[in-house]
Amino acid sequence: MSYFVxxxxxxxxxxxxxxxxxxxxSSRSVNPPIVRASTILFKxxxxxxxxxxxxxRGKDVEHWDYGRQGTQTTIQLQKIxxxxxxxxxxxxxxTGFSAVAxxxxxxxxxxxxxxxxxGVYRPTQKLTDDLLKEFNIKAIWYNPNSFEDLKNKVTKKxxxxxxxxxxxxxxxxxxxGKIISLAKSKKIFTAMDNTWATAYFFxxxxxxxxxxxxxxTKYYSGHSDVMGGTVAVNKKVYKKVxxxxxxxxxxxxxxxxxxxxxxxxxxxxxxxxxxxxTKKVIKFLKTQRKVSKILYPHKTSSREFKLWKKYYSGASGxxxxxxxxxxxxxxxxxxxxxxxxxxxxSWGGFESLAVYTDPVELGTRRYYELKKNEHLVxxxxxxxxxxxxxxxxxxxxxxxx
Numbered sequence: 365m366s367y368f369v370x371x372x373x374x375x376x377x378x379x380x381x382x383x384x385x386x387x388x389x390s391s392r393s394v395n396p397p398i399v400r401a402s403t404i405l406f407k408x409x410x411x412x413x414x415x416x417x418x419x420x421r422g423k424d425v426e427h428w429d430y431g432r433q434g435t436q437t438t439i440q441l442q443k444i445x446x447x448x449x450x451x452x453x454x455x456x457x458x459t460g461f462s463a464v465a466x467x468x469x470x471x472x473x474x475x476x477x478x479x480x481x482x483g484v485y486r487p488t489q490k491l492t493d494d495l496l497k498e499f500n501i502k503a504i505w506y507n508p509n510s511f512e513d514l515k516n517k518v519t520k521k522x523x524x525x526x527x528x529x530x531x532x533x534x535x536x537x538x539x540x541g542k543i544i545s546l547a548k549s550k551k552i553f554t555a556m557d558n559t560w561a562t563a564y565f566f567x568x569x570x571x572x573x574x575x576x577x578x579x580x581t582k583y584y585s586g587h588s589d590v591m592g593g594t595v596a597v598n599k600k601v602y603k604k605v606x607x608x609x610x611x612x613x614x615x616x617x618x619x620x621x622x623x624x625x626x627x628x629x630x631x632x633x634x635x636x637x638x639x640x641x642t643k644k645v646i647k648f649l650k651t652q653r654k655v656s657k658i659l660y661p662h663k664t665s666s667r668e669f670k671l672w673k674k675y676y677s678g679a680s681g682x683x684x685x686x687x688x689x690x691x692x693x694x695x696x697x698x699x700x701x702x703x704x705x706x707x708x709x710s711w712g713g714f715e716s717l718a719v720y721t722d723p724v725e726l727g728t729r730r731y732y733e734l735k736k737n738e739h740l741v742x743x744x745x746x747x748x749x750x751x752x753x754x755x756x757x758x759x760x761x762x763x764x765x
Contacts, residue, residue, distance in 0.1 A: 378564065379632045381447055386440040386625065395629075396440040398622045402431040422453075422602070437618035441625050448628070449563045450570050451596035455609050456616035460559060460579025461487050463593025467555045467575045468492065468526065470608040471601065474500040476523035481508045481538060483531020485557065486727035492526075493728065507731040508536035509667070514543065518550060528557035530668070533684055533721055533742055534732050535659040537671040544572035553601060559583075559712075563596070564635050565678040574601045582712025583680065586627040586634050590620045634714070637747050638681030644750040645743075648757065649685060654764045656738070657686035681745040682711050684721070686738050687764055694765040695739040696720060701760040704753055705743065716746035716753055 376384075391397050404427055406412040416429050428434050434442075438456055445454040457463040468491065472478055480492055482505045492503040502521070507513040508531055518525075525547050529538050540556070547554045555575035556568040562583045568576035578584060580592035593616075597605050616624075646662050649655050660683040661672035672679065687695050699707060705718035721740040726732070734740060745753065 378448070382444075382628055382631055385444045385447055395622070395625055396437055398618050399435040399437045400431075400618050401435050404429055404431060422606075432613070432615060434615065434621075435618045437625075438616055438621045441616075441621040444625060444628055445563075445594055445596065449576055449594075449596035450567050451576070452599040452602050453597055453606075455595040455597070455605060455614075456580075456621065457593035457595065457614040458616055458620070459591045460577075460581050460593040461485075461491075462614050463577045463579065463595045464488050464557065465491060466593075466605065466609060466612065466614050467577050467595050468496075468524065469612070470605040471524045471553050471555070471575075472496065472499075472501045473523070475521065477502045477504055477519060477521040478524045478526055479504045479506055479514065479517050479522055480526045481506060481528055481531065481536070482729060482731045483508045483534055483536040484526070484528040485532040486725060488526075488528070488557070489727040505730050508538050509731065511539050511542050511546075515546060518546065518552065522550070522552050524553045524555060526555050526557075530560055530661070530672075531732075533659075533726060533740065534729075535661070535668065535684060536732070537661065537668040539671055540568075540571060540573075540675050548572065560680050560682055561676055561678070562631065562635065562680070564631055565680070566676045569596055569598055571675065574598050575605070579712075580624050581710060583631065583635060583638075584627055584712075585624045586630065586713060587623070588710065588713030588715065590623040590627075592616050592620050592624055634747065635678065635680060638745060639678050641747065641750040641753065642679065642681045642683060642745040645745050645753055645757070646683065648754045652758075652761055654687055654689075654761050655685050656688040659684035659686065659740075680712075682742070683745065684740055684742045686734075686740055688737050689739060689764055690737050691765045692739065694763055695741065697763040698760045699741060701763060702756055703759075704748055704756045711742075711744035713744075714747045715744075716748055717744040718742070 427436055442454050457466055496503055504517045506517045527538050554573045556573045557577045558568050559579040559582055576596040578594045580594050649658055661668045663669055689695055699718050699720050702718055705716045719742050721742050723734050
């Protein structure tokens with residue numbers, strides 16, 4: 365762990381850390397200022413060359429040698445995230461999906477195989493199924509509900525096990541500890557998309573993953589007004605990810621970095637409230653006969669709940685529900701008549717959202733299939749009064765036939 369993290373995190377709760385990290389006493393501002401720059405000036409050539417050597421050696425620096433690498437604003441965000449993620453380093457990307465691409469492309473080379481959880485984000489499916497084969501990298505899919513299936517899919521060519529937990533939209537839970545044990549015994553790298561929980565509720569690197577990916581577009585920023593991604597790494601894979609990050613040109617702008625820093629200050633408060641509101645909404649949904657299934661780790665006897673409880677300290681505000689109906693338009697009307705739930709993609713902001721998920725939007729699923737009369741609606745439970753959200757859902761569910 366870096367000196368920065370030790371100095372500002374040791375002995376303090378994560379709630380305190382998020383408030384005090386990276387205060388900027390040089391500019392006398394509470395948050396670091398936005399520094400926009402392409403050219404970075406040095407006093408002498410000797411200073412420039414020494415600085416470049418320090419960067420190459422992985423030393424902590426206050427600025428880069430060229431603006432494409434970042435500015436003081438992005439460096440401050442990296443420092444905050446290193447503490448939050450308990451990472452050796454955190455790389456910043458312009459979107460959450462570019463963070464996925466950076467992680468995968470850093471680790472895999474022609475002839476390699478990547479074993480992937482079947483429940484990943486649809487664009488991740490497209491990347492691994494369509495693009496990787498152009499580079500002679502084979503994607504192999506495993507059932508996230510079966511560790512035995514994962515074990516059987518691993519070969520001598522397996523370079524990376526890639527997990528999204530819980531599964532995108534359908535909320536399958538992997539047994540993460542077993543995956544780490546398997547990967548270490550076979551000397552296989554591991555990466556996990558941790559956007560749903562964030563490092564506030566679960567730290568993949570601390571458990572043993574090599575890479576943790578988070579879409580900063582969502583809970584890290586928290587206000588639905590910025591896009592970004594983060595790739596937290598341990599020391600073992602740092603050089604691999606650094607090299608691909610260096611040549612790929614994936615960069616986060618200082619303006620977006622500032623907005624994410626601002627959002628991180630209240631991450632704990634928002635995540636706790638999302639969780640609290642979601643529990644209340646789910647309690648209501650469980651009483652509704654038109655809701656046949658709730659996809660979320662809520663049922664204490666379920667495999668999903670037990671695995672969530674084993675590894676996570678909390679749960680976020682994203683949940684899916686299954687509605688059984690022979691009338692698709694009536695389910696559309698349920699979504700369309702919601703007053704407090706906006707209709708739109710993404711999630712993780714302060715507001716509640718709802719979207720009807722067509723089967724095609726789940727991508728190519730090998731181990732999950734909706735029945736003909738099942739309709740999946742994804743809900744993001746925001747920070748509104750949960751009583752109002754429940755009243756809104758109750759009012760609109762009456763349209764389901």
